[in-house]
Amino acid sequence: MRSGTGAGPFIRDTVVxxxxxxxxxxxxxxxxxxAELGLNDRxxxxxxxxxxxxLGKVPALVISDERIIVDSRxxxxxxxxxxxxxxxxxxxxxxxxxxxxxxxxADGIMDACLIRMNGGGPRSREHPLQRHKVECxxxxxxxxxxxxxxxxxxxxxxxxxxxxxxxxxxxEENWRSSRPRLAAWYAVCLKRETIRTYVR
Ligand SMILES: N[C@@H](CCC(=O)N[C@@H](CS)C(=O)NCC(=O)O)C(=O)O
Numbered sequence: 001m002r003s004g005t006g007a008g009p010f011i012r013d014t015v016v017x018x019x020x021x022x023x024x025x026x027x028x029x030x031x032x033x034x035a036e037l038g039l040n041d042r043x044x045x046x047x048x049x050x051x052x053x054x055l056g057k058v059p060a061l062v063i064s065d066e067r068i069i070v071d072s073r074x075x076x077x078x079x080x081x082x083x084x085x086x087x088x089x090x091x092x093x094x095x096x097x098x099x100x101x102x103x104x105x106a107d108g109i110m111d112a113c114l115i116r117m118n119g120g121g122p123r124s125r126e127h128p129l130q131r132h133k134v135e136c137x138x139x140x141x142x143x144x145x146x147x148x149x150x151x152x153x154x155x156x157x158x159x160x161x162x163x164x165x166x167x168x169x170x171x172e173e174n175w176r177s178s179r180p181r182l183a184a185w186y187a188v189c190l191k192r193e194t195i196r197t198y199v200r
Contacts, residue, residue: 034046138175141179
C-alpha cells in the first residue's frame with residue numbers, strides 16, 4: 001500500500017475489477033458486502049480466476065496494473081474504507097471481535113466445504129473430519145446467533161455465503177434440520193435485496 005490518508009482515495013471515482021467465480025462462497029461474501037456498502041456500481045465483475053493473483057485464487061480485486069487486493073477478508077476491509085458511514089464491523093470492542101469471530105468461523109465452514117469438494121479422491125466428499133467441523137460450527141451458530149439486526153455485519157454476511165454454499169453443494173445434508181433459529185434467520189435474509197441478487 002502506498003502511504004497516505006487511507007486506502008479509499010486511490011480508487012475514488014474509478015471502477016475496479018473483481019475476478020470472481022459465480023459458485024465461490026468467498027466471492028459471494030465480497031459481492032454482498034459491496035452491495036451492503038452501496039458500492040456495486042464501482043465493481044465490475046469478471047467471471048474467471050484471472051492472472052493477477054499469484055495464488056490463482058478468487059476473489060481478487062484488481063485496482064490497477066500494479067495493485068491487487070486479495071482474500072475476501074482483506075477485500076471486505078478495503079471496501080469498508082470506501083464507505084465508512086455504513087459499518088460492517090461495529091466500532092465497539094465487544095461488537096467488533098464478535099463480528100470478526102463469526103466471520104472467521106463462517107470462513108472456516110467455507111474452507112472445510114472446499115476441502116470436501118476439491119480434496120481429491122473418490123471419498124473426499126464424505127470427509128468425516130471436515131464435515132464434523134462444519135456441523136460443530138453450525139451448532140455453535142445456532143446457540144449464539146444474535147437477534148435480527150436491521151443492518152448486517154460482516155460475520156453475518158460471511159455466514160450467509162457459507163449457508164448458501166451448503167445449500168448449493170451439500171443440500172442433502174440438510175443443515176436446517178437441527179438448527180431452526182439459524183434457518184429462520186437465513187430465510188428472512190434471503191428476502192433482502194442485497195442478498196437476493198447473489199443468492200438464488
Ligand atoms: N481465504 C480466501 C479463500 C479463497 C479461495 O479459496 N477461493 C477458491 C474459490 S472458492 C479458489 O480460488 N480456489 C482455487 C485455488 O485454490 O486454486 C478468501 O477468503 O478469499
